[in-house]
Amino acid sequence: MMVQRILVLDGSPAGESACGMAACVQVERDKLLVLHAEVVAGKQAAESINLLADKVLQQAGWGAETGVQPDLVAVVVGPGSFTGLRASCAVAAGFALGAGCPVVGVTRAEALTPALDAELQRYPELKGWMVITPARRGRVFVEDAQQVRAVMIANWHPPEGSWLVAGDACEALSFSHAVYSPLHTPTPEQIASAALKRQMGKLPLLDPVPLYVDPPEAKLPADGLRAKPV
Incomplete structure (x- = not known):
């Protein structure tokens, strides 16, 4: 179609x-x-x-x-x-x-990838890009070309090398060396x-449902669910 x-x-x-x-x-x-x-x-x-x-x-x-x-x-x-x-x-x-x-x-990040890849071509010394967006409870989401994960800002250890950093929380994490992109x-x-x-099949399949990075916060009771009413 x-x-x-x-x-x-x-x-x-x-x-x-x-x-x-x-x-x-x-x-x-x-x-x-x-x-x-x-x-x-x-x-x-x-x-x-x-x-x-x-x-x-x-x-x-x-x-x-x-x-x-x-x-x-x-x-x-x-x-x-x-x-x-x-x-x-x-x-x-x-x-x-x-x-x-x-x-x-x-x-x-999939939406921003072409623009980020174009920026990378201007900085051959950079190892890659990261898109950083806000999350709850002192954390941010970090998405790169391979994965997306949530990290605690207080426990962040910057990766080696230089990176292109984008996203609307790009300044929340420290890097040993970074080029900050205007792409938010x-x-x-x-x-x-x-x-x-x-x-058109040029990107892998992905269900159009929320991408939840964190595990569910609700847990089953230790003693199991209540029996069905009779």
């Missing part, structure tokens, strides 16, 4: 950077054009991302009432805000179901581009 219209959703930013973003992106040959985008700061904005999605769809002239539906829904799956990810992934699945189109998830959060075009690559 040829993709021409992409609804982009991102509720991943956390902490002081918490926000919700929705955008309508038009695919024109090899270019991506943002028709309309809305970004609203605050945790409530991420939780109400369905309202942002409705707004940008109306502004773009898309939606069930117009008969012009997105061909693809792209959502950032993390790492990031626990509540924001649940809300945005759920809204993405709902809009995709209503439009009868696929939904594709991408991580923040992915743009609608970057998210849409990564989603297109995944849809």
Whole structure:
């Protein structure tokens, strides 16, 4: 299926950077054009991302009432805000179901990778890049080309060598030597581009569900669950 219209959703930013973003992106040959985008700061904005999605769809002239539906829904799956990810992934699945189109998830670093790789070419002495984003309880999420993990800021030991450091918490960790990138959060075009690559099989499969880095905090009782009522 040829993709021409992409609804982009991102509720991943956390902490002081918490926000919700929705955008309508038009695919024109090899270019991506943002028709309309809305970004609203605050945790409530991420939780109400369905309202942002409705707004940008109306502004773009898309939606069930117009008969012009997105061909693809792209959502950032993390790492990031626990509540924001649940809300945005759920809204993405709902809009995709209503439009009868696929939904594709991408991580923040996947969306930023082309721009980060281009920056690396200017600094041949760097070992690679890291994207650092806020997490709870004195920690940050660290995503590189291989993995994503949560680290305690107080227990951080900088890796050897020089690194390109990006993300909206890039200054939270110390490095022996680092080049700090101006790239903090992915743009609608970057998210849409990564989603297109995944849809075409150029990126490994990834379910469009929240990327939870931490293990579940809820645990089963030591004595097991209560017996079913009779």
